[in-house]
Amino acid sequence: MSTERPAVDRLVDAGEVELALIERGEGPLVVCLHGFPDSVFSMVPLLDTLAAAGFHAVAPAMRGYAPSSLPPRRRTTPVDLARDVLAIADALGEEELMVVGHDWGAVTAHTVATLAPHRIRRIVMAAVPHTHSVITRPSLKQAWRSRYMVQFQVPDVPERIIGRDGLRWIDELVRRWSPGWRPSAEQLATIRAGLQGQGRMSAALGYYRGIPLALADADARRIVFGEVPVPALVIRGEADHCMGAERFDDLGDRFTGGVRLASIPGAGHHMHLEVPEVFADHVLAHLTAA
Structure with a gap:
């Protein structure tokens, strides 16, 4: 991956x-x-592959990540993110769309499919299963892996810790979550790019701080926990040390439009960066399925 990042095409x-x-x-x-981090x-390699296959492929810097603007509130919910996706489609003059999401992008994908099922044709969720499954079927092993989510609830302290030494904490997290991958300095710099700048880390951590807010609000919880009535593909990395592969063995009953599990x-x-061609093949097979 080149150190020269592509220009943003649209605001x-x-x-x-x-x-x-x-x-x-x-x-x-x-x-x-x-997703995070x-x-x-x-997303550019996936965009290029999708475009070559005949799709109009777009990727936003998720709200708060550079170079998008900072959100007005400290906490962001999955419903906020889902509405951003619909706003993108509206701005592009498209009523229907498909959504591919990794990590927080996966949470957003199933949330927008519940929020506006008449507009979403298919979704792909990578590295994270349905939120309903994550919350209602906890395990001690996964709770230990996900302890960072609790740590992120503390105000301000995580920002100071993560921000030390040029975001070295992020590099270490990436290596821990993808232990078989040896990312280059260029790849790590690309991952960090969205988190650099005043307020960026707080905005990214605001997604985690928005989880209690979403679960406490009945309307938001109904959407985030809701059924997905469109065809879905869930992709897992078998050596994922963030969301364990066993968490995908039973995808639950939320996928009423049909679901298929693909394992890499x-x-x-970070499967989309580790094996981008394999990842893109899975995505394309789902988006083009009859």
Whole structure:
């Protein structure tokens, strides 16, 4: 991956935030969503592949991540993120779309499919199963892996810890979550790119701080826990040390539109960067299925 990052192609007014998009190709709309820790620039290889296959592929810097604008509130919920996706489609003049999401992007994908099922044709969720499954079927092993989510609830302290030494904490997290991957300095710099700048880390951690808010609100909980009535593909890395592979063995009953599980042997949490061609093949097979 080159150190020269592509230019942002479009800015979209999503109401509360302005979203920076990278855009490729023409055809049916596919919105590709990154997670934590990552940046919109890591989605470029997938965008190029989708564009070559005849899709209009776009990726936003998720709200708060550079170079999109900072959100107005300290906490962001999955419903906020889902509404951003719909705002992107509206700005592009598209009623229907497909969504591919990794990590927080996966949470957003199933949330927007519940929020606006009449607009979503298919979704792909990578590295994270349905939120209903994560919350209602806990395990001690996964609780230990996910302890960072509790630590992130503390105000301000995580920002100071993560921000030391040029975000070295992020590099160590990436290596821990994808233990079989040896990312280059360029790849790590690309992952960090969305988190650099005043307020960026607080915005990214605001997704985690928004979880209690979403679960406490009945309407938000109904959407985030809701059934997915569109065809879904869930992709797991078999060596994922963030969300254990065993968490995908039973995907639960939320996928009423049908779901298929794809496993990538040897891949960790950042499968879209570790084995981009394999990942793109799985995505394309789902998006083009009859």
